[in-house]
Amino acid sequence: MLARSGGLASAVPAQGSLGGAQVGMRITVPLSGSGIGIVTGVSAPLATKTGREGRLGLSVKPLRAWPVEILVERRIGLDRNTPSRTVIMAAGGVSDALIGRGWKASGYAQFGVAGLRQGTAFADGEISVTRPAFRLGTGRFNAGLGMWGAAQKGLHRVDIGPVIETRVRINERPVRLSLQWRERMEGKARPKSGPALVIGSDF
Template sequence: MQETGSAALFMRNIEPENTPQRESETVVMASYFAPPGLTSDKPQYSSRSLSDKQIAAPAELNSEIRASRWSFYAWTFLRENGDGTITPNLGPSGQGGQYGASQAGAILNYRITGNTDRGLSLFARGSTALAQSGEEEVAIGAKVKPISQIPFSLHAERRFGNPSNRNRGVAIYVAGGTEPISIVDGLKLETYGQAGYVFDDRDSYFFDGSATLQMKLVGSDRKRVSVGTGIWTGGQRGVARLDIGPRLDIRFPLAGTAARLSVDWRQRVAGNAEPGSGVAITLSSGF
């Protein structure tokens, strides 16, 4: 069986001054990136893993997202293939259940009521697996965050994909996480988690989570380089994985927006999902 994530995206990076800890809008947006579940028409697992959506928007980008009802976010996640290459392979599917392979996507979000701490939003998303062809997908959905003190939101979406915009079912899930929390001077913890169920012809539960510890080496909020370590996990029926490894994180301005580039080594320490251990690169930006 053939299976971005993180790119997983878990994208989240701002804690407003003099306010309680709050969930970042981009943390929630991360849950949209490459929705979970069994999406291929073939008897195989999706190439798109939410556990790899560890794509977080830099603080200044997150501030802009908070101020506007509209937000747009795009990401590319590249993960080393089993043959040691990172170049996406768009050929036929291989063997082995994959979860967390290369992906790219974008999401447009509109907040109907409330704010990022408590409210209702609609979204439209497009994503594609880069490890194989035929894994393009679009989705429309809604999310609600009912309690401002709890950093989790409830999401529901209907998904469509190849061939001929086939209905890929409905996904219902809870997703959220914490923004960077200072553990000691200069060391910050960032977390993300989600779990839910996909209702289609191959019903399946799914789960994803991550935690990273990072320390700034040089720079300011708009331009900085950080290093740290992380743990990433995810799975659905029949396939799961647990990765650990170091991270290099670079934030920089890009075409008038804020961007983030993360380079990880993901060492698979448990689970049966492919690809195996290797480099993972995430580039994300938005407005």
């Protein structure tokens, strides 16, 4: 979940907004260790009733040694104002990669096309570099810097800012909590600069 003040949100940017508040879930079911999986999930913005989508498709990991996948999905609009469309994209990332002196890097990048007839190209990604900073009770907190970027035709933005994050367990599931300040350095896409709370988990 990504919570921000204002703005729309979608995995595929639209309508003058990039990186707005949203909640979503994605499930990938591997098929017999072949590197191919079935993908399903939902996503919805928190600031508006439009933009809700379901997804169903295939994920292919061509190189098992690299964290890269190619996805072909059918995005299904779940409200009257959100069209259904086919999305083809490539995505990859790293998590907690050691880069020296206690610093770790995490991030992702993805790019693709939404729609087949009059496709809209899009790309987005983020990178954060953190290290252990302090403890509060039994919790351990990391701090550092992050950079976020997103672009589509006629619209782009780049943000930078500080990051504080921790990991907790909820019902025996690992959950990552990340509090960020995203200062918009480039572009005019909504929302404006401000805090962001990211909650994520793997199942």
